[in-house]
Amino acid sequence: MKNLFSVFFIALFALASAQDSKESKETANRFFYELTFKPKKDSAKMDNVVMALDIVKGRSIYRDFTAVGQDSILKVQIEAMQKAGVYKDMSKSFKMPKFSEKIVKTYPNMEIQYIERIASGFSPMSIGYNETAKFDWKISDEKAKIGTYNAQKATTEFGGKKWTAWFSSELPFQDGPYKFSGLPGLIVKIEDEGKNYSWVLKGNKKVPNWDEVTYMEKISNVGLKVTEMPRDKFEKTFNDFKKDPFATVRPMMTQEMMSKSIPGMDGTIGDMMKKQEKGYKDFFSANDNPIETSSQTPEKKKK
Numbered sequence: 438m439k440n441l442f443s444v445f446f447i448a449l450f451a452l453a454s455a456q457d458s459k460e461s462k463e464t465a466n467r468f469f470y471e472l473t474f475k476p477k478k479d480s481a482k483m484d485n486v487v488m489a490l491d492i493v494k495g496r497s498i499y500r501d502f503t504a505v506g507q508d509s510i511l512k513v514q515i516e517a518m519q520k521a522g523v524y525k526d527m528s529k530s531f532k533m534p535k536f537s538e539k540i541v542k543t544y545p546n547m548e549i550q551y552i553e554r555i556a557s558g559f560s561p562m563s564i565g566y567n568e569t570a571k572f573d574w575k576i577s578d579e580k581a582k583i584g585t586y587n588a589q590k591a592t593t594e595f596g597g598k599k600w601t602a603w604f605s606s607e608l609p610f611q612d613g614p615y616k617f618s619g620l621p622g623l624i625v626k627i628e629d630e631g632k633n634y635s636w637v638l639k640g641n642k643k644v645p646n647w648d649e650v651t652y653m654e655k656i657s658n659v660g661l662k663v664t665e666m667p668r669d670k671f672e673k674t675f676n677d678f679k680k681d682p683f684a685t686v687r688p689m690m691t692q693e694m695m696s697k698s699i700p701g702m703d704g705t706i707g708d709m710m711k712k713q714e715k716g717y718k719d720f721f722s723a724n725d726n727p728i729e730t731s732s733q734t735p736e737k738k739k740k
Contacts, residue, residue: 465491465647468623469502470614470636476724486535488636490614491647497542497612498649501534505651512652533720540616542570547611547618551671552663555678558685564675566668572619574602583625584638591620596729602627615728634728682717683710 468490476484489502511531539552552565577590581603588603595617602613606622613624614636628635666674677684695707704712 463493463647465493465644466610466641467491467644467647468641469639471639472614473635473637474724475633475726478726484535487639488536488614490612491644491649492610492612493647495544497544497610499540499542499614500538501536503532503534504653507532508651508653515652533716535723537720542612542616542618549616550663550665551616553671553675555675556682556685558689563663564671565663565665566671567665568668570616570618572617574620576620586625586638588625589622598629598631598633598729600627600629633726679717679721683714686710 470488470490471485472488473483473485475482487502487506489500489505491498537553541550541552542548543550546569548567548569550565550567552563554561554563556562572593572595574591574593577592579590581588581590583603583605586605586607588605591602591604593600593602600617602617602620602624603626604613604620604622604624608623608625610623611620612618613620613627617624617627623638624636625638626636690706690710695705695710697706698704
């Protein structure tokens with residue numbers, strides 16, 4: 438039951454990342470980007486979320502800041518539950534991330550590891566694919582002030598879209614949000630021609646004793662291991678999971694197990710599974726306007 442309950446946490450939060458229990462005691466440069474995006478192709482309605490780019494020695498990590506920002510509060514609540522021995526539905530106090538992917542760039546070659554989380558039976562697992570981003574940037578003489586930074590314009594094509602970026606050499610990192618990188622300074626703003634996705638740098642800070650692993654990821658017992666696969670296989674595997682998140686769990690569930698109640702929660706395990714399945718499907722159906730075309734790799738730099 439403990440393992441099953443852990444899986445429900447993973448399903449509920451959709452944030453299990455590829456980590457191990459070893460803590461990293463580095464100092465990170467954390468850059469906060471406001472991402473304004475159009476989630477539905479057939480609607481003009483826009484949404485926004487804060488994304489974080491954490492830069493440490495040798496690599497960067499990009500992800501939705503929603504879960505990271507709630508980590509310390511959830512730690513207090515969960516430790517209080519553990520002490521009291523009474524569990525409750527954490528969905529009532531947890532704000533869901535809007536993006537579940539995690540992107541790790543390894544310096545200096547900017548090799549990208551794109552990671553998503555799925556379930557394999559009662560065990561959460563991380564799957565990912567690797568690629569090396571080589572953007573064909575065209576740097577313009579045009580300059581502008583973006584926030585507090587002096588920035589310069591650059592353009593490229595990526596993922597089936599045309600992009601305009603503004604980078605600042607005042608921030609000496611050849612990196613940026615999502616997969617973008619390769620300019621002589623940090624990207625402080627980037628958007629596609631149709632304004633489906635637009636990132637703007639809103640702030641930054643140093644994070645001492647930075648740990649890539651969040652508290653929720655630690656108690657979920659998710660390791661650093663990522664099951665790597667070619668991108669086409671990754672997309673098929675992840676798409677299959679999105680269509681039926683409990684496909685590998687359902688055959689293992691007996692009617693007796695489904696009818697058992699969960700201490701501290703209303704309803705049975707079967708009720709919880711239905712709730713989580715709906716939550717998964719609502720989460721994945723909320724955005725049908727992807728950043729890049731399926732199986733589209735970054736534009737290769739012309740020789």
